[in-house]
Amino acid sequence: MPEHSRAELLLELADDELILGWRDSEWTGIAPFLEEDVAFSSIAQNEIGHARALYELAARDLGTDADALAFDRAPEEYRCSPLVQLRLVPDWARTIARHVLYETADAIRIAHLKESDDVELAGLAGKIEREEVYHRLHAEMWLERLGAEERVRGAVDELWPYALGVLDPPLRPRLAERIGRPEVEAVERTAPGAEFAELWDEMTMVRRSAPVGAQW
Amino acid sequence: MVMKSVVTAEAVWEALADIPDPEIPVISLVDLGVVKDVSVDGDRVRIAFTPTFMGCPALEVMKRELERAVEAIGGRPEVDVVMDDSWSTDRITPAGREKLREAGFAPPTPRAAGPTTLVQLQSKAFRCPYCSSTETRLENIFGPTPCRSVRYCDACRQPFEQFKTI
Numbered sequence A: 001m002p003e004h005s006r007a008e009l010l011l012e013l014a015d016d017e018l019i020l021g022w023r024d025s026e027w028t029g030i031a032p033f034l035e036e037d038v039a040f041s042s043i044a045q046n047e048i049g050h051a052r053a054l055y056e057l058a059a060r061d062l063g064t065d066a067d068a069l070a071f072d073r074a075p076e077e078y079r080c081s082p083l084v085q086l087r088l089v090p091d092w093a094r095t096i097a098r099h100v101l102y103e104t105a106d107a108i109r110i111a112h113l114k115e116s117d118d119v120e121l122a123g124l125a126g127k128i129e130r131e132e133v134y135h136r137l138h139a140e141m142w143l144e145r146l147g148a149e150e151r152v153r154g155a156v157d158e159l160w161p162y163a164l165g166v167l168d169p170p171l172r173p174r175l176a177e178r179i180g181r182p183e184v185e186a187v188e189r190t191a192p193g194a195e196f197a198e199l200w201d202e203m204t205m206v207r208r209s210a211p212v213g214a215q216w
Numbered sequence B: 001m002v003m004k005s006v007v008t009a010e011a012v013w014e015a016l017a018d019i020p021d022p023e024i025p026v027i028s029l030v031d032l033g034v035v036k037d038v039s040v041d042g043d044r045v046r047i048a049f050t051p052t053f054m055g056c057p058a059l060e061v062m063k064r065e066l067e068r069a070v071e072a073i074g075g076r077p078e079v080d081v082v083m084d085d086s087w088s089t090d091r092i093t094p095a096g097r098e099k100l101r102e103a104g105f106a107p108p109t110p111r112a113a114g115p116t117t118l119v120q121l122q123s124k125a126f127r128c129p130y131c132s133s134t135e136t137r138l139e140n141i142f143g144p145t146p147c148r149s150v151r152y153c154d155a156c157r158q159p160f161e162q163f164k165t166i
Helices: A006-025 A034-062 A066-071 A092-114 A119-146 A150-164 A169-179 A194-203 A205-209 B009-016 B059-072 B094-102
Strands: B035-041 B044-049 B076-081 B136-140 B148-153 B158-163
Touching: A006 A034, A006 A066, A006 A092, A006 A194, A034 A066, A034 A119, A034 B136, A066 A205, A092 A119, A092 A150, A092 A169, A150 A169, A194 A205, B009 B035, B009 B044, B009 B059, B044 B059, B059 B076
Parallel strands: B044 B076
Antiparallel strands: B035 B044, B136 B148, B148 B158
8 A cells, every 4th residue: 555645644634623523513503502502512622723723734734834835725635534525414313423523533533643754743643632532522421322223233234334434444444443334335524525515615715715915 | 201212021021010901801911921021232122922712803903902002112023923732821920810709700710630621620629700609510511612611600699700810
């Protein structure tokens, strides 16, 4: 298997966090109750904060800046996993299933990066992990509440191949072990589809319509 | 007051000590522990700044305030943002913790050896900043900003904001 460059690895991670942050923020104002408006909005803010730091590191390697990576690429250039691209509002069961699956996969990925010989990458992973702990606790709390419900179980079945696609193949057995399911054929990262194009359009609109030379 | 021509590290720390946190002004940036290091070379002042929560919108303001404080004592600031694992809530000073508590924010508990668990958050290990009772329960892991949770005190029947331990 070809080795990822550091920038490629960072872009996959950053795109996952940015797009999941965007999707989580779609619950702001319409979650089942106020506490969850607050929780999903806060998680979204954290994920986008992680994306920014990851883009900044990638930008240094690539000789550009974080905003250009986040907003100036064409939709087909994004590398986010199909799991985070799905628009799940207003389906709470699928949202909770994705939350549990993504946070579990992300924990495995971050733990792996913390062991990296690259001190910048390992340090950043450590900093991200401090916040992710709370995302996992939130997911765990919801799994305790709803994990036995048929709709949530069905959503986990549906999204399981997507969850595997978040991780590089060598890390997938760990996810299968933690979730307690056999590995199946994963939904791999490919050029994003129509659902993503719509998100991209909305996400980059302000940047694209800004006058030349505008400072952010 | 006579301005000194050479900036000293002590003078810089003193200048920084007065900068309030933009979001919770009762505590200073130095008390918050985000100033990791100060080094001075003539009038050039380098500050190693470790952000708290990565998505915190106050970070840019903090950075600007650090620069302004250095400029105010005649230094040329360079603020290096350190995105590593070195900041944790354990870096908040004892004085800073006390200021938070006085303002009605429960300060973060010390970091344990392992990661925080749901059982811990749901336990009665958290003290109400108003009445000091530990008869408190978790209302929401998340709160008005990423750094806080919301708890409720059963003794004085008051909701309060608990700093997350990270």
